[in-house]
Amino acid sequence: MVAEQLRARGIADERIIQAMARVPRHEFTPSPYRDQAYEDHPLPIGQGQTISQPYIVALMLEALAVKPDDKVLEVGTGSGYVTALLAELAAEVFSIERHARLAEEARAILARLGYRNVRPFVGDGSQGLPEHAPYDAILVSAAALKLPPALVAQLAEGGRMIIPVGPGDAQQLQLVTIRNGQPQVQLRELCRFVPLVEDEP
8 A cells, every 4th residue: 555555656755654554444444345445445434434545645644744743633533544643643633523433433443553642522523622722733534615714713823724625526625724823725636525514503
């Protein structure tokens, strides 16, 4: 996976490559799909959700440029695979998942694999976790129709957020950086993610 899907396609950040070499993706893959765990495509994990394609995960992590002392928010724990990668790269990871069953399964796997710098929560990811803000980095693993203001507001000065934005057939990764208190948006690669579901007000 690392040689063919990451290095060969231009992923150059050694910290990300080493993290993806260390984290056992098969541990986060449901048994019917475990033989495909290291192939470069998303896989179902239940509740209408997926474990993301490794190359897209690497792209998002590289864009986010997570540093060893960063406090990170992950929106969409899902299987817990990206949570584990963030835990390898950052000092502290807060992760929120709206599906309680997925959150509990991910919590159990992460604990079994020895990740102690992760704090999982169940809730509406579009609202983030303001009680623990600000964050140096936010990674969103579901597509919003527009940038969620609540998440932008939880970024620290100099903080970064990578998020897929757009409808199901026309999504694009956006990298948001806070400079002088204002969000600067850079359009990145096209992508396809499950939708970010927001609770009704």
